[in-house]
Amino acid sequence: MDNKRASKTGNKSILKNTISLLILISAGLLFSRVVFSNILATSGQRLSAANLKAKILQEENQKLENRISQLNSLGRIEKIAQKKGLVRTENVSVLVSPGPIAKR
Amino acid sequence: MSNKRLILIEVAIFLFAAVIIGRLFYWQVLKHSDFTVVAKTQLENTVQIGAKRGKILASDGSILVSNKKVYLMYAILPDIKKLKREDETYDEFSSRLANKLTAPLLVEALGKKEKVSIFEKDRLWDEIRSRIAFQLKQPKLIWVPLAKKVGEETRTRIEKIGMKGIGFEEDTDRFYPEGSLAANLIGFVGSDEQGNEKGYFGLEGHYDGKLKGRSGTLIQEVDALGRPILASSPEGLGALDGSDLLTTIDRSVQFLTERKLVEGVRRYGAKAGVVIVLDSKTSAVIASSSFPTFNLLDPASSSTDYYKNLGTSEVYEPGSTFKSITFSAALDSGAIKTDTICPCKGPIKASGYEVQTFDNKYHPNSNVTQILQHSDNVGASFAAQKMGTDTFLKYIRDFGFGTQSGVDLQGEETGIIKELGDWHDIELVTAAFGQGLSVTPIQMVNAMAAIANDGLLMRPYLVRKIKGPKDEIEFKPKEIRRVIGSSTATIMKQLLFAAVEGGEARKIIPYGFRVGGKTGTAQVPIAGKYSTKTVASFVGFGPLEEPRFAMIVALFEPSASIFAAETAEPLFFEMIKELYPYWGIPVQN
Numbered sequence: 001m002d003n004k005r006a007s008k009t010g011n012k013s014i015l016k017n018t019i020s021l022l023i024l025i026s027a028g029l030l031f032s033r034v035v036f037s038n039i040l041a042t043s044g045q046r047l048s049a050a051n052l053k054a055k056i057l058q059e060e061n062q063k064l065e066n067r068i069s070q071l072n073s074l075g076r077i078e079k080i081a082q083k084k085g086l087v088r089t090e091n092v093s094v095l096v097s098p099g100p101i102a103k104r
Numbered sequence: 105m106s107n108k109r110l111i112l113i114e115v116a117i118f119l120f121a122a123v124i125i126g127r128l129f130y131w132q133v134l135k136h137s138d139f140t141v142v143a144k145t146q147l148e149n150t151v152q153i154g155a156k157r158g159k160i161l162a163s164d165g166s167i168l169v170s171n172k173k174v175y176l177m178y179a180i181l182p183d184i185k186k187l188k189r190e191d192e193t194y195d196e197f198s199s200r201l202a203n204k205l206t207a208p209l210l211v212e213a214l215g216k217k218e219k220v221s222i223f224e225k226d227r228l229w230d231e232i233r234s235r236i237a238f239q240l241k242q243p244k245l246i247w248v249p250l251a252k253k254v255g256e257e258t259r260t261r262i263e264k265i266g267m268k269g270i271g272f273e274e275d276t277d278r279f280y281p282e283g284s285l286a287a288n289l290i291g292f293v294g295s296d297e298q299g300n301e302k303g304y305f306g307l308e309g310h311y312d313g314k315l316k317g318r319s320g321t322l323i324q325e326v327d328a329l330g331r332p333i334l335a336s337s338p339e340g341l342g343a344l345d346g347s348d349l350l351t352t353i354d355r356s357v358q359f360l361t362e363r364k365l366v367e368g369v370r371r372y373g374a375k376a377g378v379v380i381v382l383d384s385k386t387s388a389v390i391a392s393s394s395f396p397t398f399n400l401l402d403p404a405s406s407s408t409d410y411y412k413n414l415g416t417s418e419v420y421e422p423g424s425t426f427k428s429i430t431f432s433a434a435l436d437s438g439a440i441k442t443d444t445i446c447p448c449k450g451p452i453k454a455s456g457y458e459v460q461t462f463d464n465k466y467h468p469n470s471n472v473t474q475i476l477q478h479s480d481n482v483g484a485s486f487a488a489q490k491m492g493t494d495t496f497l498k499y500i501r502d503f504g505f506g507t508q509s510g511v512d513l514q515g516e517e518t519g520i521i522k523e524l525g526d527w528h529d530i531e532l533v534t535a536a537f538g539q540g541l542s543v544t545p546i547q548m549v550n551a552m553a554a555i556a557n558d559g560l561l562m563r564p565y566l567v568r569k570i571k572g573p574k575d576e577i578e579f580k581p582k583e584i585r586r587v588i589g590s591s592t593a594t595i596m597k598q599l600l601f602a603a604v605e606g607g608e609a610r611k612i613i614p615y616g617f618r619v620g621g622k623t624g625t626a627q628v629p630i631a632g633k634y635s636t637k638t639v640a641s642f643v644g645f646g647p648l649e650e651p652r653f654a655m656i657v658a659l660f661e662p663s664a665s666i667f668a669a670e671t672a673e674p675l676f677f678e679m680i681k682e683l684y685p686y687w688g689i690p691v692q693n
Contacts, residue, residue: 041327044326044327059173062170062171062172062173063172063173065167065170066167066170066172066279066281069166069167069170069281069282070281072166072281073281073282073283074282074285074355074356074359075282075283075285075359078359088682092684092685093690094684094685094688094689094690094691096690
C-alpha cells in the first residue's frame with residue numbers, strides 16, 4: 001500500500017517536472033522566435049541601408065578616380081605649362097651609364 | 105432520428121464537402137499558375153542590375169576611357185501643367201518653360217564641342233528649346249523624356265530653378281579624361297537596334313563583348329514595405345561587369361604624334377594624315393594617330409568618314425617605301441647581292457609600257473645603296489626582274505601584304521595584291537617601286553618592323569591584358585613568321601640607314617638620330633589613271649644599332665609639296681626629335 005502511494009507520488013513529480021520542462025522549452029522557443037523575428041524585421045532595413053552606402057561609396061570612388069585622371073590629363077598639363085611660360089628645351093643630352101668593366 | 109433524416113444530413117455534408125473540395129481544386133490546381141504569379145509580384149522584388157562597361161587604360165595604367173554618372177531628364181506632365189498661368193496659352197507656357205530649361209543644357213552641349221561659331225550656338229539653342237517645348241506639349245502622355253546623358257552639374261543647375269514635375273533618372277556614360285586623344289583607336293559607344301549600348305570602331309568595337317559585360321537580375325523576397333527580407337538568399341543571375349583593357353598605348357607618345365600630325369597636315373596642306381609607332385621587337389602599337397579625326401565627346405557631330413582608323417582601313421599604293429621590301433626579297437632570295445650593279449642607263453620597257461625614274465634622270469652602273477639613295481625605279485625593277493614573279497610574290501605575301509595584319513581593331517582592310525595568274529611583266533616591275541598594289545599603313549610599318557627585328561614578322565597588337573572581374577587574360581607578343589634571314593635584315597638596316605643619310609632629304613633632316621627608312625611619293629590612281637595627287641610617306645626605324653621602334657608617317661594629297669622628302673620625312677624627324685629624349689635614346693653629335 002505504502003509502495004503504491006510512493007509510486008503515485010513519484011509519478012506525479014515526474015509529470016510535474018516534465019510539464020515544467022515543456023513550459024520552459026516553449027517559453028525559450030517563444031523567446032527565440034521573438035528575437036529571431038525582430039532581427040529579421042530590422043535586417044531588411046539594415047541591408048537596404050548597407051546597399052545604399054556601398055553604392056554611394058562606389059560612386060564617390062568613381063568620381064574621385066575620374067577627377068584624378070582629369071587633373072593628370074596631358075592636354076591640361078600642357079595648357080598650364082604654356083600659361084606659365086614654360087618652353088620646350090632644344091638641347092637635351094641623354095647620359096648613358098657605361099657598362100660593367102668586364103663587359104668592355 | 106429516422107434513416108431518411110440521417111441520409112439527408114449525410115448528403116448535405118457530402119455536398120458541402122464536395123463544394124469546398126471543388127472550390128479548392130479550382131483555386132489551387134486550375135488557377136495555380138495565375139496565383140503563383142500574383143504571389144511572386146507581391147513577395148518578390150526583381151531588380152535589374154546593369155553591368156558597368158570596362159575601362160580602357162594606357163600602358164602605364166592611366167585612364168583613357170572610364171565611366172561617369174549621368175541622368176535622363178524627364179517631365180511628369182500633370183505636375184508641370186500646374187505651373188501654367190491662367191493668362192497664357194499652352195504654347196506660351198511650354199515655350200516659357202523650355203526657355204528656362206534650355207540654358208543649362210546648352211552650356212553642357214557647348215562644353216562637348218571643340219569650336220563653336222555664333223551660328224552653331226544659335227542653332228543648338230533652337231534645337232534644344234524646340235525639342236523640350238514639343239515634349240512639354242504632348243497632350244496624352246504623363247511622362248516624357250526631355251534630355252539624355254545630362255551631367256551632374258547641369259542637374260544641379262536645373263534643380264536650382266526649382267521647377268516641379270522635372271525629374272532625373274540615373275544612367276551612365278563614357279568619360280574621356282584626355283578628351284579626344286586616340287579617338288580613332290578607341291572608337292565610341294552608341295546604341296544598337298534594341299537601344300542597348302554597343303561599341304563601334306576601334307577598341308570599343310573590337311572588344312565590345314568583353315567591355316560590356318553582362319547585365320543581371322536579382323530576385324529578393326520583400327516585406328510589405330518593399331524592404332528585402334534576409335530569410336532567404338536572393339536568387340537570379342548576378343551582373344558581371346565588363347573587363348578593363350590594358351593597352352600598349354603610350355599616352356605621351358600618342359599625345360605628341362597626334363599634335364605633330366595635326367601641325368603637319370595643316371602645314372603641308374594635306375587632305376589627311378596617319379602616324380603609327382610600333383615597338384619594333386614586339387609590334388606592340390605604341391601610338392596610332394589619324395587626322396582628321398572625330399570628337400569623342402560628341403561623335404554624332406563629326407562626319408562618319410572620320411570614324412575609321414586610317415592606319416588600318418586606308419588602302420593606298422605605297423610607292424617607293426615598298427623598295428625596302430623589294431630589296432629585302434631580292435637580297436634574301438639571292439637574286440642580287442649588295443655589290444650587284446644595275447645598268448640603269450635609261451627607261452625600261454615592260455608589257456609595252458615604258459618605266460622611268462621619278463625625275464627622268466638616270467644613274468648608270470648603280471649598286472643597291474645608290475639605287476635606294478636615288479630611289480631609282482629602274483633599279484628596283486631590275487631587282488624584281490632578277491627575282492621573277494613567283495619569288496617576289498611569295499616574299500610580298502610573307503611580309504604580310506594582302507592579308508589582315510591581325511591587329512585588334514575593328515575594320516581592318518587587307519590591301520590589294522593580285523593573284524599570281526594576273527601578274528605580267530608590267531605588274532612585276534611596277535610592284536618593285538610600290539605601284540599596282542595596295543597596302544595599309546599598319547602593314548607597311550609592320551613590314552619595316554620585321555626588317556628592324558632581324559627578319560621576324562610579329563603580329564601587331566594593342567591590348568596586352570584583359571582584366572575581368574573574375575580572371576585575367578594576358579597577351580604575349582606573337583611571332584607570325586620569319587620573312588628574311590637575320591643576315592639579310594642586318595644588310596637591309598644598313599642600306600636603309602644609308603638611304604636616309606644619303607637621300608634627297610639629307611640636308612633638311614637633323615643629324616645623329618641613326619634612323620633607317622625609305623620615303624615614298626606615290627601617285628594616286630583615279631579612274632584607272634595616275635593623277636597629280638600623291639600619298640607622301642616615310643617609313644623607318646631607329647636607332648640603327650639596336651632598333652626600338654618602327655614608325656610610319658603618311659600624308660594624303662599634300663599640296664605644299666607633293667614629295668615625301670619635303671613633307672612626310674621632315675615630319676617624321678620632328679617627331680623623333682622629341683621622342684628620343686623621352687625614350688632616353690642618345691643622339692650622336
